[in-house]
Amino acid sequence: MTVPGIPPAVTEETAPFWDAAREGRVVVERCTACGAHGFPPRGICRSCRGREMEWVEVTGPGVVYSYTVNHQRWLPDLEVPYTVALVDLPAHPGVRIAGRLHGEPVIGGEVDFGVEEGPGGFAVPSFRAR
Amino acid sequence: MTEERAEHRAVISGVGQSEIGRQVDRSGLQLTLDAILAAVADAGLTLDDVDGLAMFPGGGVANLPGYANGNLYEVHDALGVTTTWRQGQVEGMSLPFYGAAMAVATGQARHVVVWRTVKEGSAARGAGGRPAYGSTKPAAEGPNAWLLPVGMLSPVVQVAPYAMRYLHDFGATREQLGWIPVTQRAHAALNPDAVYRDPLTIDDYLAARMISTPMCLYDCDVPADGATAIVVSAADTTADLRAPVRIECMAGVVDQRPAWDQWQDFSRVGHATAAAMWARTDLRPADVDVAQLYDGFTIEVVWWLEAMGFCGVGEAAAFVEGGTRIALDGELPLNTWGGQLSGGRLHAAFGHTAEAVRQLRGEAGDRQVAGCEVAAVTNVGVLEAGAALLTRF
C-alpha cells in the first residue's frame, strides 16, 4: 500500500539525505572546518560559512522539543490521528528533524531514530518513544 | 523623536474591500478590482493619480488552492494606468504597506495601491475541506520538503507543536487562550462584513473538534473569499486626500531560522521586530488604543501580545482570560473587526490594516473604539514579520 502524502522534491543538496534514508540511515551535514552540524542540508556552514561539508549519520537518542497529534484529513486517504514531533539531537547541536512519532509523546522525552515508508516511495524520518 | 523617519514621508490614504464571505461566486480579478476601486475612492483619489501597484503574493506562489489570485500585469492592464513602481511580493513583505511606503518615501511613486485577494473559502469547499499545503504541486519544495512528507500538511500542524510547547512551559491552558477567539467573535458580531458573527462561548470552544493538538477549529482562521486594497501616498500629497492616517513607526526583523520546523525559541516570536519598532517612536505600549494583531492562529496573538510588550513573556493567557482587557471597552481592544479567526482569512495583515485605518478615522461603525488615536498592526511573526503603529492624522 502506498502512503498518502506529498513527496519531497529532491535537489543537489538533499539527494544524499534521501538516498541514505532509503538505506535506513538519517544523515546530516557537518562542517569540515569548524565541526558544526547543519540541517536541512544547504552546502554551507551556518556557523563559519565554510563550504566543505561532509555527511555524518545521526546517533540517538533524540529529545522531543514538541509535538502535535493531527486529527484533520488534509488529503484523501490520509489516516488520522497521528503524532508528529520536532526532535532535537543532543549529539548534533543545532540539528532538529521533524517526523512521525510512535508511542507516547512527551516534551523532553527521549526517542529512538529511524525511517519509515513515506509518500512517493521515499523513506522519511521516524521516531519511537523510549 | 526629532530625527526624520522614512515612514513619516508616507501615509495610508485609502482602504477598500470587496464582498467578503466563505464563498463569493466571482473571480479573483473581479474581487480585486472591486477592492482597488473602493480604496482609491476612499482615499479621495482617482485611478489617474495612481502610479504604483503592488500585490501579495506575486503570481508565482500557489502552495494552497485559492491562495494566490491573478497577476499584477493583468490588473495593471485592466485599470489602464501608467506606473513608475511595481512589486509582486512573496518573501520580504513585512507589512502590506511596507514596500509601498518605501516607494513613496523615496519618490519612486506618489500613490501606490497594494492588494491581497483570497479565494481560499471556495477552494476549501471544492476540496471537501481545508486542503493540504503544497497540494497544488506534485512535490514539496524548499522548506516544505522536510514538513509535508512526514505529515505536517498544513500550517496548523506546523505551528501546533509551538503552541503545545507554550502551554507546557508557561502552564497556560486552552480554556484561557479560548478567550481570544471568543472575544473576537463578539467583535465580529458588530462587523457586517465578518464571515462568522454568531455568538461563540468558551463551552463552544472547548467542545470544538480538534484539528492538531492543542489547536481546535476555533484556533484557526477561516478560509474566505475576498480582496483588500490599501492606498499608500506620499506625505506631501495630504492636501489631496480625504482622510489619511500616519505611519508612526514600522519594522520587520527575521532573527530566528525562517522555517516552520526550525524556530530556536518559540517564546521570542516577534520580539526582535517589536523592539525595532519601539526604537523608532516615543510612544509606549500603554499609548496603544487598539491592537490589530495577526491571528492566523490563536497562538500568534499570544506571541504578539507578549512581543509588543502589552504583557510579559508567559503572561498572555492570564491577560486575555475572561476577555475584559481585550474587549471593545477594555484596556486593549483586540482585533476589533473579528480578526481572521472570525472576520475571515484575508491574510497577511491586510484585514488588520484596513481595520486600523477605519478605527483611527472613527469610521468603524458599531465596533468603533472611542477616542482611537494609536493603532498597532502586526503580521505573522517568524518566517516573515512586521509591526507598526498607525496614528490619527
Ligand SMILES: [Zn+2]
Ligand atoms: Zn563551519
